[in-house]
Amino acid sequence: MTKTTxxxxxxxxxxxxxxxxxxxxxxxxxxxxHPLFTRAALEQLAASLPATHIEHSIGDVPVNQDPSATxxxxxxxxxxxxxxxxxxxxxxxxxxxxxPAYARLLEELLADIAAEVTPLTGPIIRPESFVFLSxxxxxxPFHFDPEHNILLQLEGSxxxxxxxxxxxxxxxxxxxxxxxxxxxxxxxxxDEFEAQARPFSLHPGDAVYVPVKAPHWVQNGPTVSVSFSVxxxxxxxxxxxxxxxxxHQLRKLGLQPALPGQNPLADQAKVSAHRGFKAVTxxxxxxxxxxxxxxxx
Numbered sequence: 001m002t003k004t005t006x007x008x009x010x011x012x013x014x015x016x017x018x019x020x021x022x023x024x025x026x027x028x029x030x031x032x033x034h035p036l037f038t039r040a041a042l043e044q045l046a047a048s049l050p051a052t053h054i055e056h057s058i059g060d061v062p063v064n065q066d067p068s069a070t071x072x073x074x075x076x077x078x079x080x081x082x083x084x085x086x087x088x089x090x091x092x093x094x095x096x097x098x099x100p101a102y103a104r105l106l107e108e109l110l111a112d113i114a115a116e117v118t119p120l121t122g123p124i125i126r127p128e129s130f131v132f133l134s135x136x137x138x139x140x141p142f143h144f145d146p147e148h149n150i151l152l153q154l155e156g157s158x159x160x161x162x163x164x165x166x167x168x169x170x171x172x173x174x175x176x177x178x179x180x181x182x183x184x185x186x187x188x189x190x191d192e193f194e195a196q197a198r199p200f201s202l203h204p205g206d207a208v209y210v211p212v213k214a215p216h217w218v219q220n221g222p223t224v225s226v227s228f229s230v231x232x233x234x235x236x237x238x239x240x241x242x243x244x245x246x247x248h249q250l251r252k253l254g255l256q257p258a259l260p261g262q263n264p265l266a267d268q269a270k271v272s273a274h275r276g277f278k279a280v281t282x283x284x285x286x287x288x289x290x291x292x293x294x295x296x297x
Contacts, residue, residue, distance in 0.1 A: 007031070007112040008207070016209055017116045021148065021236055024162040024198055024214060027207040029152050036101055037154045037226055039081065042093075042133065045102070046077035049093055056080050059090030059138025063217050067184040081133060084224050090138040093131040102129060109230050113150075121148070122235035130229040134158070138225075140218035142189035144171065144179070146241060147231035149210040153202040156225035158218050161197040165214040166261060170196065173259055176213070177248040180241050187215055202227075212237045242274040243267055 008016075012027035019025035035041060046054065058071040073080070073089055080091050097103035106129040110117075117124060128147070134140070134156075144165075151160070163170055170193055179185065193215075200208045210216055212234075240260070247257040247270070260267055 007109055012207065013113070013116060016113060019209060020116055021121050021234070022165070022211055024200070024211060025209050026200055027150065027209060028205055029207050030205070031152055031228065032154055032204045034105075034154070036105060037131070037228065039084075042131065042226070043078050043081040045093060045096060045099060045131065046081045046091075048099055049077070049096065050098070051077075053094045053096070053098060054091070055094065056089050056091035058088055059135050059220070060088055061090075061139050061141060063139060063142050064189045065139075065141035065186060067186045084133055084135055086135070088135050088138070089133075090135065090140065090220075091133040093133075094128070096129050096131055097127070105129075106230060109150075110232060117148075117232075117234070121237075124232045124234065125238070126233040128231050130231070132225070132227040132229065134218075134220040134225040134227075136220065136222050136224060138220040140220075142187050142193075142215060142217040143185040144187060144213045144215045145185060145210070145231070146179075146213065146237060147233055148212055148237060150207055150230045151202070151210065152207040152228045152230070153204055154226045154228055155204060156223045157201070157203045157221035158225050158227070159221075160200045160202055160208055160218045161194070161216060162200065162208070162210055163193060163196050163198070163215040165211050167196065168259060170215055171213075173244075173247070176244045177251070180244045181248065189217070212240055239267075239271040242271045246270040246274050 007030060009028040009030065012029060015025045015027055031037070054077045056072065056077065058073065061070070073087060075083070075087070077091070077093070080087060080089050084091070097106045106127055110124055110127055114124065171187055175183075175187060200206075202208065243260050247260075250257045258266060
């Protein structure tokens with residue numbers, strides 16, 4: 001593949017190789033000034049994406065934001081981009097690979113890190129990309145995500161706090177199970193969590209790798225921020241999701257399943273059983289002429 005722009009630096013590759021997949025790490029990239037992320041390009045992107053790919057709301061919210069209390073400004077996505085300097089909004093454009101130019105960039109970025117990623121967690125699956133646009137001072141509340149994620153800072157600055165992914169004091173097991181059954185990504189935050197935060201100060205050219213389900217929150221700087229998020233699923237993330245779904249089912253039967261990681265052999269058996277069950281149910285759906293769910297699990 002011929003690269004059209006500088007991607008991750010050698011320093012970034014070294015950092016990712018040392019940290020992936022369990023630990024967050026800072027990286028460097030060469031996408032600052034890329035034409036796909038000018039304001040005009042982002043306004044065109046917002047106007048071109050389906051409405052289901054857009055989420056925006058008032059950005060000056062607490063870290064502990066209740067998602068049901070989120071306030072939305074009645075503007076089109078393109079208007080949010082055009083007025084981002086003064087509208088106090090936070091915005092995400094999801095799955096921007098829907099537009100071919102962004103799909104090519106996502107492909108290039110993932111190809112650039114494949115040597116660090118695939119030996120440890122298997123082939124890259126379900127690649128997706130997101131553009132975040134934040135007004136000055138905006139906050140992205142405390143939450144987690146089900147994918148491996150590299151967030152690249154392109155314009156402005158932000159402070160990002162990333163927490164351990166496997167600490168049940170931060171995120172109880174029941175919250176993991178609820179998320180994989182459709183609960184919102186936002187999490188309850190307490191001040192004492194801050195002792196476990198790893199802070200990253202992001203400026204144009206900086207990036208951060210966020211492990212699967214590592215809780216985090218973001219404080220935007222004094223100017224508009226533009227970030228590009230590259231995400232993917234893997235055998236590891238797929239297994240993590242399946243394990244929580246199986247544990248939920250066991251809990252419904254009155255059992256008390258062990259926490260993930262306490263019994264690796266049992267974890268592996270649960271994941272294998274879930275994959276086998278889903279393979280059978282998907283086969284039945286196809287035989288009946290129905291489309292299986294388009295998820296990793």
